[in-house]
Every structure is written in C-alpha cells, then in structure tokens.
Amino acid sequence: MTKEQRLKKRHNAEKRFRFYGLASIFFALLFVLILVHNIFSKGSSAFMKTAINVEVFYDKDLLELELGASEEEILEADFFDITIESLLKVYPAKNMDEEDALIELFTTDAEIEIKKAFLNNKNLIGKKINLEITASDDIDQLHKGNYPRDLPEDRRRISNFQLEIYDVLVENKTITKNFNNYFFKNGDSRDPEIAGIGGALVGSFYSILICLLLAFPVAVLASIYLEEFAPKNKITDFIEININNLAAVPSIVYGLLALQILLATIQLPRSTPLVAGITLALMTLPRIIIPCRASLKAVPPSIREGALAVGASKFQSVFHHVVPLALPGTLSGTIIGLAQALGETAPLILIGMVAFVVDIPSTPIDPSSSLPVQVYLWSESAERGFVEKTSATIMMLLSFLIVMNFLAVYLRQKFEKRWN
Amino acid sequence: MNFVLIFLITIFSLSLFFYGRSKTKSIAIEKNIKLNALPKFYGYYLVLWCSIPSLVFLLIWSLFEPVIIKSIIIETAANQGAIFNDKNEANLIYEKIKAIHLGTYFGDIDSILRESALAYAKFINLFTNSKVVLIFAIVIVSVIYSLKKINKNNKARDDVEIILKGLLFVSSLIAILTTLGIIFSLLFESIKFFSVINIFDYLFGTNWSPQRAFVRDASSITAAEFEELKDAFGFIPLIAGTTFIAFIAMLVAVPIGLFSGIYMAEYASLKIRRISKPIIEILAGIPTVVYGFFAALTVGPFFRQIGENFGLTVSSESALAAGLIMGIMIIPYVSSLSDDVINSVPQSLRDGSYAIGATKSETIKKVVIPAALPGIIGSILLAVSRAIGETMIVVMAAGLAANLTINPLESTTTITTQIVMILVGDQEFDSPKTQSAFALGLTLFIATLILNYIAQRAVKKYREKYD
Amino acid sequence: MNNVKIKSKNLNVYYGEKQALFNVNLDLNEKEVTALIGPSGCGKSTFIRCINRMNDVIDICKVSGNIEIDGVEINDKNLDVVSLRERVGMVFQKPNPFPKSIYDNISYGPKIHGKGETKSELDEIVENSLKKAALWEEVKDRLDEPGTGLSGGQQQRLCIARAISVNPEVILMDEPCSALDPIATAKIEELIDELKKPTL
Known part of the structure; x- marks a missing residue:
C-alpha cells in the first residue's frame, strides 16, 4: 500500500465515522418526528365528534309533564319514549330489526342529551326542536374516515342498511362534526363517543399538586442541609449515597412500597390521588434534590462570606442570600421532576388507579384515574374509537409536559445568574 | 377534627409570635437590658415550641389511632361472639362496623354488629377526647417552658437555629426512610413468600405460572398443594426475558447513543449541538406509556406485517418491538452521559494525538474513548438498569406468557410485566401469588442497586482521575 | 549556513476579535535548534502552533498569511x-x-x-x-x-x-x-x- 492510498483510506474512515455520528443523531430526530406525527394523525380527530341533526318533539303525553314542572319532576321523568320516537323519525325503518339498527347509529346517551336540552329550556314542552344528537362510536369513526367501508358486511360492525342511512344523512347534510366537549368534560366510559379525560385531568392535577406540596419543601430543606450544614461524616455520606440510589430505583418499586406501606399498613383509600401524590412525591424527591443541590452549589462562596462578614449567622447567610439566588435553579429542577411524575404510570397502576371510574373526583380522596393511566387503560380497549381517544390523551399529556419543560428552561435562563 | 386542631394550633402560634415579639421589646425598654437576639427571634422561638411538639404528637397519634382502634374493635366483636376464620373476614367485619357507625351500611344489622358499632362509637369518642386533651396539655406545657426561657433572656436566635437545623436534618432523613420503607416492604412479603416457596425453586425454576396459586392462603396450604406450587414460581424465564429485551434495547441504544454522544462532543458546531441535544433529550422526557402505546399499536403490527411478507410468523407482541422501542427510549441516557464523559477528557490528550498526525476519528477511537471508557461503561450500566426496571413498554408491547425463548419474533415476559400482572385488579394478600410480586420486586431492586452502585463507582473514579 | 526549512510571511493570527500575531516574518533553518523567547502571552505558542496547524483545533482561531515548509505553503485549505x-x-x-x-x-x-x-x-x-x-x-x-x-x-x-x-x-x-x-x-x-x- 502506498502512502497516498493509505492516507486516502484513513480519510475515508474519518468520513465514515463522522457519518455514523450524524446518522445516529438523525435517526433519533427522525424517530421523534415519526412518533409525534403518528400520535397527531391518530389523535387529532378525537377533538371533534360526529352528531346527527334530529327533530325532537317534547310530547306532553309521552313525558307526562305539565308546563312549569319542577326540576325534580323533570329529572324523574322518563324521556325514553320521546327519544325513540325522535330517533326513528330520522329514516323510515320497515321492521323491528331496522329500527334497532337505526337507533344503534346514536350514542347510548341520546336520552340524556334530550333531557339536558329540556332542562336548559323548560318551555319546550309540547314543542319541536332540532337537536344535534351525538352519533355512535362506529358512525363517528366512519364519518371521520377511520373506518374501512369496503370490508365485506359480515366483517363490519356497521351493516349495509346502516351505511345506506349514513349516506342519506350525509347527502341531507344532517350529519355534522362539532367540537368534542365530552372529551374534556366527561369521565371514563365504556362507550368511546362519550368517554372523556375529565376525570383523569382532575386526578392528575390533584396527584401532582400533592406531589408538589410534599416533595418541594422537603427536597429544598434536605438540599440546604446537605449542601450548607451537613458535617462531613459517615451519616452525611450515607444520606448522599441513598439519594443517588433512590433516584435510580425503578418506579415500579415505589408502587410496591406504596401498596405495602400506604395501602396495606396505613390503610389510605385505594385508587385515590392522595396515595398517588404521596407515591409520586417519594419517587420525585431524590430527583428534585439532585438539581437543587447543584444550584445551591453553584452559588459562589464569596456570597456566603460576604453575609457572614457583616455578622449574619450561618442561617441568615444561607436563607437571606444563598437560597434566593439558588431559587430559579431549584424551581426549574422541581418542575422537571414534576413533569416526570406527571408521566409516570407503573406505580399508579399498582395502587389501583386502573379502576374504572366514571365520576369526576371532587376531592383527592375520591377514586380517580390519571392521564397516563387513562392512556394505558384505553390502549387495552378493543373499540376503534379508543385509539383516537388514547392518542388525543397522549397529545394532551405531551403538551402539558412541553409547557412544563419550557417553563423550567425559561425560569433558568431568565432568572439564573451566571457565576464566573 | 384534625383540621380544626391544626387550625387552632396555627392561630395560637401566630398570636404567640406577636406576643413574644412585643413582650421582649417592652421588657428590653422597661428594664433597660440588651437583648441576646432580635425581638422577632423570641417570637419564632415561641412559635416553634408551640407548634412542633403538638403537631408531631398529632401526626403520630393519627398514624396509630386507626390501627389500635381496629384491633380493639375486632377483639370486642370476637368477645361478642363474632366468628371470623382469617384476617380478611375480620377486616370485612371491621369495615361493616365502621359503615354502621357512619350510617352508610344498608345490610342486615345483627346484635353483634350493633353492639360492636356502639363500642366503636365509644372508642372513637374516647380517642378523640383524649387526643384533644393531650394536645392542649402539650401546648400548654411547652408554651410555659418557652415563656420561662424567654424571660431569662436566652439566646433565642441560637435556639431557633438549632431547632431549624434539626428540621433540615429530618428532611434529609426522609431519603433514608424511603429506602428503609422500600427494603422493609419488599422483605416483609418476600420472607413470607420464601417460607412457602423454596428460594432455590424460585431462583432456578424454569416454569413461571403464578396463576396456579390464585386465591390460596399461605398459612393453610396442604402438602399436595405445595407440591403443585413448588414449580409454579421459577424465576429463570423471567430473568431470561428481561435480559433478552434489555439486550435488544442495548443493541439499539449503545451504538446510536454512543455515536450521537461522540458526534455532539467532538464534531458538532455549537449551533447544531444547541438544537440537537434538547431534541434527543425529548426522548427521555416522553412518558414510557406513550412508547408502550406506540410499540403496541404501531411498531408491533408493523413488524408482523413485514414478517408476513417474508413468510415469518411474528407475534404482535414481540420481544423485538418492545426491545427496539425501549432502546430508543434509552438513547439519551447513553448519549448525554457519554457526551459529558467525553467532554471531560482533557484537551491536551487530543492535542497530543493530533500532533503526531492522527485524524479526528483515530484520536477519538484510540485516545479519547479508551480514556473515557470507565465513564462510558458506567453510563451504559445505568442505561441497562433503566432497561430492566422499565415497566410500561414491556407491559404493553411484550407478552404475558413466560416463554423461555431466544427468538426475538416471539413474545416473552419480564419481571416488571409480571409484577404488574399479578398486582392489577383484585389482590389476595397472603396468597403466594401476591407475595411473589414482592419477591420479584426485591430481586429487581437488588439487581438495579448493584448495577447503579458499580456504574456510579466507575463514573466517580473516572471523574476523580481528570478533575 | 544551513538551508531555510520554515519560512513565515506576513503571518497574522486572530482569536475571535483579538489579534494575537501581527505580520510575523521569520525564517527558520534546518538542522538547528531555534528558540523563541519573550514574555508570557506574546504569541510564542500561537506561532509554533501555526507551524503544524494545531490552531485548527481551536474554533475561534483564524490564521492569515503564509508559512512554507520546504517551499510548500501549509496554510493551503487542500493541504x-x-x-x-x-x-x-x-x-x-x-x-x-x-x-x-x-x-x-x-x-x-x-x-x-x-x-x-x-x-x-x-x-x-x-x-x-x-x-x-x-x-x-x-x-x-x-x-x-x-x-x-x-x-x-x-x-x-x-x-x-x-x-x-x-x-x-x-x-x-x-x-x-x-x-x-x-x-x-x-x-x-x-x-x-x-x-x-x-x-x-
């Protein structure tokens, strides 16, 4: 091999090596793009829901209500008959089977929607009104184009007759797409068209709030102790090793801890944001302490010496000077820790947050779900409608995380002093 | 009740603060003495003495009250003639008694229950009253003590600082308490588990089928049942599945993470670095349940489709899909740590290599990486420990059946998946099945602890070398 | 007298905005030991790092002018x-x-x-x-x-x-x-x- 050939070979190796590096970064970026695209393309349709325009006649005789009936009377009244009457008017059905097929086009909650409209306007008795009744999950998916209609009929959940009605509805423009308020307002449901993340949102909010209230003060106090006051001895070393190890313990182990200590021993209520918050706080604590200590460490000793030199006690120098200077770093570390806690799933599954909860929790000791657990629950469901709901939940979760991370970066860049 | 007490203590403490502050001020003026601390510190001093002992007492009391009342009530119920065979039935009766007391019980109430409910009401009353009395006593004693101290013009600031320092120390002890809590809760159930299942059967058994042990009380196990249980808890398939998936993940994460770490540390301009580093770190910030969803609904079926095209049977929950996605999740752990490690290799070593005419890649391969090797290995070990502890991806995208296989296209299961599967839904405490989840947790905890310890040692040693 | 081995002509070096070397013209002979002396920070290191292009490693460093070794320009991009x-x-x-x-x-x-x-x-x-x-x-x-x-x-x-x-x-x-x-x-x-x- 001549010298030139050898040099060329070496330079080629250099280029190859460089290419591998670039390709690796590119691969990572590509994956982020694919993932985001995948989630968005699946999930964005969940923010709309399909509704069918129905003429509802609040028949006095069928409802057995008088004008000026009280709220309780209306709540007690049976709206089932007028619901069926109204829905059947959408398309002429020839027999019982066809009538059933027609009614299946609507959500199982159609009666409640008709009742609610009446509660909003009690003068409707004996009158006709056009209402947008939510369509069933299958029609919803069909209308959004997520459902293949060219399958043979026996492999479809929508019959040919139903398709026929659907096509007429489309032609008459009585089928519409509206903003899906149910998705944000409702709790979980077995029916995708009325299932929402309201409960999970509230559950996550309570959990993270409790996590913040417990973890932040303890983490700040512990970091102040370790960074400023702790004597260099075996106990301090042991605490430090402990914190580093805890930060790397798999999250599921915290779930086992919560199960044994919080649920079995102290007997806190299962499936609640309270237990979730405590569990997440224990898990997040070491993950907050580490950045807190780093930002305390970054405050130069000259600040402490300056305070001590004017006769402040050690405590005063720390709490009046060091802590305020370290606060931006501390806060941003906390927010990042909370963002991790917000996405955490495994320990919450173990403390029973996978329970099927329809009601939106009003206090932290009501059974509840949380956003990531809702993702897990819905992803296990077979209904096609839950795929878009799951993706949309992920979109919500990711947008919270993005906001939190931006906030953390902003706090750090805006308020943190650079020491040279 | 507790909230009322906390509220009262807070109000009382606050008023003591103002009282102490003004009192010391007036004393100082009246007697014309020099105070040993600023007046407000006397206020703080009173507040701490008033609130801390009483709140600590309240906390301890609240932790133990339910447990004590429960055991008393169950005993009373037994004395009344209630019959229960095991802990679960006792718990059930206790819950019933509580519900009767709260007026939320709608079943039949027999005399035993009624009597017990009355006893329950009596005890609750007694406990609450004694709690209130004791707390008032504590507050009064500690306030009198601290007022005396103040009148003697003690060094209030020093005392306040000592107490606060104690508070700081206690906060840092929470980390140790958490560790202890983890160890005890895992050990407690694991010991029960290993008293039924031989530890060697567990460690070396090749068959994992815990469903055989469903709803079976460990204390009343028969010899025949035991024989059946003996080989239901073999750990080998789980550790095999776990390492297999972690291995696939590392096959993805190590080269990609290492190369992107190297590129960012050695080649990338400041601008590229500033953009690409946060984007790669996004991968670490995405919740694992999202990866799990992606792996289960997109990647798994995609691989199956490809496999079908080549005439291969690919399970839709394949080790390959789970491992691949887990690997991508771990990329940033490898890349940012190795980026850091490589950055801390001193420039003089690179200069030395360039000066004899080495190219950049030769310098990286033969000088920088060998110098950074302990740190890089440390970062890889940390990534491995992440991989084996990762739960959601495998729960959603790997399988549930404990197959002993090395075919990446089949489904396997992992330690974490089994913990979740065992503990989701109704649990029978005291059944070996439930306890086995804790034994798995203990195994996982020890394994990650060892990995982390070695990794941190390696990174620390390496740092010391170049600092 | 030995032959000239290294020839520097109008060499200027900048670190970002700051100029470190001003028009260095210097001939160095072969088979000799040449020592550069001067106070700290006067550019000795900067100059000798130009001779084997070690300054390339420093991002902000810009070199203009010529250095020839055996009559061959070494500041050539293609070298x-x-x-x-x-x-x-x-x-x-x-x-x-x-x-x-x-x-x-x-x-x-x-x-x-x-x-x-x-x-x-x-x-x-x-x-x-x-x-x-x-x-x-x-x-x-x-x-x-x-x-x-x-x-x-x-x-x-x-x-x-x-x-x-x-x-x-x-x-x-x-x-x-x-x-x-x-x-x-x-x-x-x-x-x-x-x-x-x-x-x-």
Whole structure:
C-alpha cells in the first residue's frame, strides 16, 4: 500500500465515522418526528365528534309533564319514549330489526342529551326542536374516515342498511362534526363517543399538586442541609449515597412500597390521588434534590462570606442570600421532576388507579384515574374509537409536559445568574 | 377534627409570635437590658415550641389511632361472639362496623354488629377526647417552658437555629426512610413468600405460572398443594426475558447513543449541538406509556406485517418491538452521559494525538474513548438498569406468557410485566401469588442497586482521575 | 549556513476579535535548534502552533498569511494536515501521555501512519525512540505499565519519544520544561541538543 492510498483510506474512515455520528443523531430526530406525527394523525380527530341533526318533539303525553314542572319532576321523568320516537323519525325503518339498527347509529346517551336540552329550556314542552344528537362510536369513526367501508358486511360492525342511512344523512347534510366537549368534560366510559379525560385531568392535577406540596419543601430543606450544614461524616455520606440510589430505583418499586406501606399498613383509600401524590412525591424527591443541590452549589462562596462578614449567622447567610439566588435553579429542577411524575404510570397502576371510574373526583380522596393511566387503560380497549381517544390523551399529556419543560428552561435562563 | 386542631394550633402560634415579639421589646425598654437576639427571634422561638411538639404528637397519634382502634374493635366483636376464620373476614367485619357507625351500611344489622358499632362509637369518642386533651396539655406545657426561657433572656436566635437545623436534618432523613420503607416492604412479603416457596425453586425454576396459586392462603396450604406450587414460581424465564429485551434495547441504544454522544462532543458546531441535544433529550422526557402505546399499536403490527411478507410468523407482541422501542427510549441516557464523559477528557490528550498526525476519528477511537471508557461503561450500566426496571413498554408491547425463548419474533415476559400482572385488579394478600410480586420486586431492586452502585463507582473514579 | 526549512510571511493570527500575531516574518533553518523567547502571552505558542496547524483545533482561531515548509505553503485549505503533522511533531508544555502503556504510547504514531507493519518492526521503533529520548534504560523493563505512572520528567521524555517515533522533520516544543524540576530540565535540554544532530 502506498502512502497516498493509505492516507486516502484513513480519510475515508474519518468520513465514515463522522457519518455514523450524524446518522445516529438523525435517526433519533427522525424517530421523534415519526412518533409525534403518528400520535397527531391518530389523535387529532378525537377533538371533534360526529352528531346527527334530529327533530325532537317534547310530547306532553309521552313525558307526562305539565308546563312549569319542577326540576325534580323533570329529572324523574322518563324521556325514553320521546327519544325513540325522535330517533326513528330520522329514516323510515320497515321492521323491528331496522329500527334497532337505526337507533344503534346514536350514542347510548341520546336520552340524556334530550333531557339536558329540556332542562336548559323548560318551555319546550309540547314543542319541536332540532337537536344535534351525538352519533355512535362506529358512525363517528366512519364519518371521520377511520373506518374501512369496503370490508365485506359480515366483517363490519356497521351493516349495509346502516351505511345506506349514513349516506342519506350525509347527502341531507344532517350529519355534522362539532367540537368534542365530552372529551374534556366527561369521565371514563365504556362507550368511546362519550368517554372523556375529565376525570383523569382532575386526578392528575390533584396527584401532582400533592406531589408538589410534599416533595418541594422537603427536597429544598434536605438540599440546604446537605449542601450548607451537613458535617462531613459517615451519616452525611450515607444520606448522599441513598439519594443517588433512590433516584435510580425503578418506579415500579415505589408502587410496591406504596401498596405495602400506604395501602396495606396505613390503610389510605385505594385508587385515590392522595396515595398517588404521596407515591409520586417519594419517587420525585431524590430527583428534585439532585438539581437543587447543584444550584445551591453553584452559588459562589464569596456570597456566603460576604453575609457572614457583616455578622449574619450561618442561617441568615444561607436563607437571606444563598437560597434566593439558588431559587430559579431549584424551581426549574422541581418542575422537571414534576413533569416526570406527571408521566409516570407503573406505580399508579399498582395502587389501583386502573379502576374504572366514571365520576369526576371532587376531592383527592375520591377514586380517580390519571392521564397516563387513562392512556394505558384505553390502549387495552378493543373499540376503534379508543385509539383516537388514547392518542388525543397522549397529545394532551405531551403538551402539558412541553409547557412544563419550557417553563423550567425559561425560569433558568431568565432568572439564573451566571457565576464566573 | 384534625383540621380544626391544626387550625387552632396555627392561630395560637401566630398570636404567640406577636406576643413574644412585643413582650421582649417592652421588657428590653422597661428594664433597660440588651437583648441576646432580635425581638422577632423570641417570637419564632415561641412559635416553634408551640407548634412542633403538638403537631408531631398529632401526626403520630393519627398514624396509630386507626390501627389500635381496629384491633380493639375486632377483639370486642370476637368477645361478642363474632366468628371470623382469617384476617380478611375480620377486616370485612371491621369495615361493616365502621359503615354502621357512619350510617352508610344498608345490610342486615345483627346484635353483634350493633353492639360492636356502639363500642366503636365509644372508642372513637374516647380517642378523640383524649387526643384533644393531650394536645392542649402539650401546648400548654411547652408554651410555659418557652415563656420561662424567654424571660431569662436566652439566646433565642441560637435556639431557633438549632431547632431549624434539626428540621433540615429530618428532611434529609426522609431519603433514608424511603429506602428503609422500600427494603422493609419488599422483605416483609418476600420472607413470607420464601417460607412457602423454596428460594432455590424460585431462583432456578424454569416454569413461571403464578396463576396456579390464585386465591390460596399461605398459612393453610396442604402438602399436595405445595407440591403443585413448588414449580409454579421459577424465576429463570423471567430473568431470561428481561435480559433478552434489555439486550435488544442495548443493541439499539449503545451504538446510536454512543455515536450521537461522540458526534455532539467532538464534531458538532455549537449551533447544531444547541438544537440537537434538547431534541434527543425529548426522548427521555416522553412518558414510557406513550412508547408502550406506540410499540403496541404501531411498531408491533408493523413488524408482523413485514414478517408476513417474508413468510415469518411474528407475534404482535414481540420481544423485538418492545426491545427496539425501549432502546430508543434509552438513547439519551447513553448519549448525554457519554457526551459529558467525553467532554471531560482533557484537551491536551487530543492535542497530543493530533500532533503526531492522527485524524479526528483515530484520536477519538484510540485516545479519547479508551480514556473515557470507565465513564462510558458506567453510563451504559445505568442505561441497562433503566432497561430492566422499565415497566410500561414491556407491559404493553411484550407478552404475558413466560416463554423461555431466544427468538426475538416471539413474545416473552419480564419481571416488571409480571409484577404488574399479578398486582392489577383484585389482590389476595397472603396468597403466594401476591407475595411473589414482592419477591420479584426485591430481586429487581437488588439487581438495579448493584448495577447503579458499580456504574456510579466507575463514573466517580473516572471523574476523580481528570478533575 | 544551513538551508531555510520554515519560512513565515506576513503571518497574522486572530482569536475571535483579538489579534494575537501581527505580520510575523521569520525564517527558520534546518538542522538547528531555534528558540523563541519573550514574555508570557506574546504569541510564542500561537506561532509554533501555526507551524503544524494545531490552531485548527481551536474554533475561534483564524490564521492569515503564509508559512512554507520546504517551499510548500501549509496554510493551503487542500493541504492534508494529517501528513503535515506527521512531518512536524510537537511536544506540549504539560506532559500529556495517553492513558495507555508506555509501549502503546510510542507505537501509536507509527501504527496510525502504517510504519512498522510487523511486531518486530514496531518493537524496534519503540526501542529506538525511547533510546533517542534517553528514557530506554529507565523503562525498558516496564513497557507494559501505564505512561501516566511515570514521573513528570519521564512523562515529558515519553512525549518527546512519542513525537520522534514517526521520524518528523521538525519538532516543535512549547515550553517543554516549564512543569519540570531543574534536573529533569537539564536532561531534556541535553536531549534537544542531541536531536538536532542528523540521524542515520
């Protein structure tokens, strides 16, 4: 091999090596793009829901209500008959089977929607009104184009007759797409068209709030102790090793801890944001302490010496000077820790947050779900409608995380002093 | 009740603060003495003495009250003639008694229950009253003590600082308490588990089928049942599945993470670095349940489709899909740590290599990486420990059946998946099945602890070398 | 009088906004030891780092003007720095042995440049380089030990041996003795004097 050939070979190796590096970064970026695209393309349709325009006649005789009936009377009244009457008017059905097929086009909650409209306007008795009744999950998916209609009929959940009605509805423009308020307002449901993340949102909010209230003060106090006051001895070393190890313990182990200590021993209520918050706080604590200590460490000793030199006690120098200077770093570390806690799933599954909860929790000791657990629950469901709901939940979760991370970066860049 | 007490203590403490502050001020003026601390510190001093002992007492009391009342009530119920065979039935009766007391019980109430409910009401009353009395006593004693101290013009600031320092120390002890809590809760159930299942059967058994042990009380196990249980808890398939998936993940994460770490540390301009580093770190910030969803609904079926095209049977929950996605999740752990490690290799070593005419890649391969090797290995070990502890991806995208296989296209299961599967839904405490989840947790905890310890040692040693 | 080996013409060097060298015109002869002296920060290091383009490594450093070695312009974009540095070796202020064995420290250069295809050839290069750097007698029994375990003076001679190993035409030394004690310094000064003699 001549010298030139050898040099060329070496330079080629250099280029190859460089290419591998670039390709690796590119691969990572590509994956982020694919993932985001995948989630968005699946999930964005969940923010709309399909509704069918129905003429509802609040028949006095069928409802057995008088004008000026009280709220309780209306709540007690049976709206089932007028619901069926109204829905059947959408398309002429020839027999019982066809009538059933027609009614299946609507959500199982159609009666409640008709009742609610009446509660909003009690003068409707004996009158006709056009209402947008939510369509069933299958029609919803069909209308959004997520459902293949060219399958043979026996492999479809929508019959040919139903398709026929659907096509007429489309032609008459009585089928519409509206903003899906149910998705944000409702709790979980077995029916995708009325299932929402309201409960999970509230559950996550309570959990993270409790996590913040417990973890932040303890983490700040512990970091102040370790960074400023702790004597260099075996106990301090042991605490430090402990914190580093805890930060790397798999999250599921915290779930086992919560199960044994919080649920079995102290007997806190299962499936609640309270237990979730405590569990997440224990898990997040070491993950907050580490950045807190780093930002305390970054405050130069000259600040402490300056305070001590004017006769402040050690405590005063720390709490009046060091802590305020370290606060931006501390806060941003906390927010990042909370963002991790917000996405955490495994320990919450173990403390029973996978329970099927329809009601939106009003206090932290009501059974509840949380956003990531809702993702897990819905992803296990077979209904096609839950795929878009799951993706949309992920979109919500990711947008919270993005906001939190931006906030953390902003706090750090805006308020943190650079020491040279 | 507790909230009322906390509220009262807070109000009382606050008023003591103002009282102490003004009192010391007036004393100082009246007697014309020099105070040993600023007046407000006397206020703080009173507040701490008033609130801390009483709140600590309240906390301890609240932790133990339910447990004590429960055991008393169950005993009373037994004395009344209630019959229960095991802990679960006792718990059930206790819950019933509580519900009767709260007026939320709608079943039949027999005399035993009624009597017990009355006893329950009596005890609750007694406990609450004694709690209130004791707390008032504590507050009064500690306030009198601290007022005396103040009148003697003690060094209030020093005392306040000592107490606060104690508070700081206690906060840092929470980390140790958490560790202890983890160890005890895992050990407690694991010991029960290993008293039924031989530890060697567990460690070396090749068959994992815990469903055989469903709803079976460990204390009343028969010899025949035991024989059946003996080989239901073999750990080998789980550790095999776990390492297999972690291995696939590392096959993805190590080269990609290492190369992107190297590129960012050695080649990338400041601008590229500033953009690409946060984007790669996004991968670490995405919740694992999202990866799990992606792996289960997109990647798994995609691989199956490809496999079908080549005439291969690919399970839709394949080790390959789970491992691949887990690997991508771990990329940033490898890349940012190795980026850091490589950055801390001193420039003089690179200069030395360039000066004899080495190219950049030769310098990286033969000088920088060998110098950074302990740190890089440390970062890889940390990534491995992440991989084996990762739960959601495998729960959603790997399988549930404990197959002993090395075919990446089949489904396997992992330690974490089994913990979740065992503990989701109704649990029978005291059944070996439930306890086995804790034994798995203990195994996982020890394994990650060892990995982390070695990794941190390696990174620390390496740092010391170049600092 | 020896021939001119290195010729610098109107050399200007900037670190970002700051100019470090102003119009340096200097001829350096072959088979000689030329020493640059001056106060700290006057640009000695900057100048010698131009001769083997080590300034390329520093992002903000810009070089304009000419440096010729044997009449060939080296500031040419198309010039291969790798083969330039093979011809122009360098020893740094602080000894910087690689964290490898003494043997691997020396054999690194010949290996990457494809000198010494066989083990015995490499052995010979290592031995010769160490002998020229007057280190052979001290380390010949422990070639497998890490180079970082040597004393400061030995480390610096190891770095010189490493630079010699690829048979460079020029060796640049950037205050090679500043971190060393007087005895080690004396040894290295003696060595420098030896090195200027033509080798066989």
